[in-house]
Amino acid sequence: MEVERSLSPMWVRVFEEMTVIVVDVAWLNSRAEQSRAAGRGQTMKLFDAHCHLQDPRIFDKAPQLIAAAVDSGVVRFAVNGVSEKDWHLVKQISESYPCVIPCFGLHPWYVAERTPNWLNTLKQFFEATPSAAVGEIGLDKGSQGKKVDFTDQVNVFRQQLELAKELKRPASIHCVRAFGSAEMVPEFANLGAYFSFSGFLMSMKVHKAKRMLKMVPSERILLETDAPDALPKSELDSAHLVEGASLPEELQSIEISSAPFAGARDVLTFPKEALNHPQNIHKFLRPLFKP
Ligand SMILES: [Zn+2]
Numbered sequence: 189m190e191v192e193r194s195l196s197p198m199w200v201r202v203f204e205e206m207t208v209i210v211v212d213v214a215w216l217n218s219r220a221e222q223s224r225a226a227g228r229g230q231t232m233k234l235f236d237a238h239c240h241l242q243d244p245r246i247f248d249k250a251p252q253l254i255a256a257a258v259d260s261g262v263v264r265f266a267v268n269g270v271s272e273k274d275w276h277l278v279k280q281i282s283e284s285y286p287c288v289i290p291c292f293g294l295h296p297w298y299v300a301e302r303t304p305n306w307l308n309t310l311k312q313f314f315e316a317t318p319s320a321a322v323g324e325i326g327l328d329k330g331s332q333g334k335k336v337d338f339t340d341q342v343n344v345f346r347q348q349l350e351l352a353k354e355l356k357r358p359a360s361i362h363c364v365r366a367f368g369s370a371e372m373v374p375e376f377a378n379l380g381a382y383f384s385f386s387g388f389l390m391s392m393k394v395h396k397a398k399r400m401l402k403m404v405p406s407e408r409i410l411l412e413t414d415a416p417d418a419l420p421k422s423e424l425d426s427a428h429l430v431e432g433a434s435l436p437e438e439l440q441s442i443e444i445s446s447a448p449f450a451g452a453r454d455v456l457t458f459p460k461e462a463l464n465h466p467q468n469i470h471k472f473l474r475p476l477f478k479p
Contacts, residue, residue: 235264236466237384238324238360238412241288242267242277245463246416246430253415253430254285257466263287265466266412268324268360270295272306275313282317291323291360293348296341297332307347314355322352323360330364360384373403384410387420387464387472411472416463420472428465 236257241250254265268291269278275292282290292313294302303309314320325348327333327341352359373383383404389397401409416430 232470233261233263234411234469235266236262236413236415236469237266237382237410238268238386239265239415239466240268240270240417241265241281241415241466242269242274243416244274247277249430250281251284253466254287256428257469258287260467260470262466262469264289266291266321266323266360268295269293270324271298271301272303272309275309279313279317279320282319290317290320292317292320293323293325293360294344295324295362296326296328296336296345299336299340299344302344307351310348311351314351314357321358321360322348322355323358324362325349325359326362326364327366328362328364329366333364333366370400370403377405377408382408382410384412385472386412386414386418387468388418389472390420411469413464413466413469415466415468419462419464420468428467428471430463430465 241247241253246253257265264287265285266289267278267281269275271294278290278292282288292310294306294310314322325345327338327345328336329338333341349359351357376383385401392400
């Protein structure tokens with residue numbers, strides 16, 4: 189697609205189908221070592237490159253979620269709006285928390301719901317928020333995205349990319365089954381792209397994850413939680429769940445602690461009602477440290 193060629197910095201988010209992941213384990217280890225040596229606490233400082241703290245399921249809990257994540261070493265959160273309905277909430281959170289980088293964009297799933305004035309509204313948000321990036325935007329041919337006219341998706345995506353270029357803002361891009369294969373990584377990297385990996389790493393076979401990670405230059409790796417979605421598959425006792433989110437009874441009685449990632453045990457698929465806490469970013473970093 190020609191559109192991508194005209195872009196400046198962008199973040200390409202990586203999903204199941206786009207087999208790309210990154211990480212030079214030695215590099216990460218050395219960073220963690222430096223961080224410990226500098227006495228800045230036991231944990232690495234992390235940037236959650238993509239989450240949705242404005243999501244109606246967790247908006248009222250955002251202050252606690254941010255506080256807990258900051259305590260655990262997460263120093264920045266790129267909070268992505270998804271539709272005209274939530275841009276004001278993203279702005280509101282960013283005004284209360286300097287650690288939040290606001291991102292405004294129309295997500296492909298919500299393209300059909302846009303009003304005739306959506307692009308003007310979006311431009312107004314950028315005018316009023318010079319620190320904001322563009323996102324979440326993109327293309328989706330997955331089970332959810334298939335329901336939205338693809339030509340419409342492309343048009344809306346293109347207009348937002350052009351806006352990002354015009355305003356010189358980075359763009360956070362969602363791509364599911366729409367951009368082609370991992371062979372495109374070098375080309376995207378040359379355009380200035382960063383590749384962001386989520387807790388999906390944890391449900392992959394280790395060798396497959398490492399193969400993916402090797403395809404992306406280590407300095408182009410970002411991590412994201414996509415909270416409150418994308419709860420990483422992990423041992424129940426090592427996960428942080430959003431408190432108060434409805435869980436089936438059999439799970440409510442299990443004590444959630446911060447036990448280290450144990451890796452070898454069977455992974456557990458959480459019920460879809462369980463919500464991902466931004467603090468979980470540490471959980472899916474750990475498997476990457478393993479030799
Ligand atoms: Zn997202």
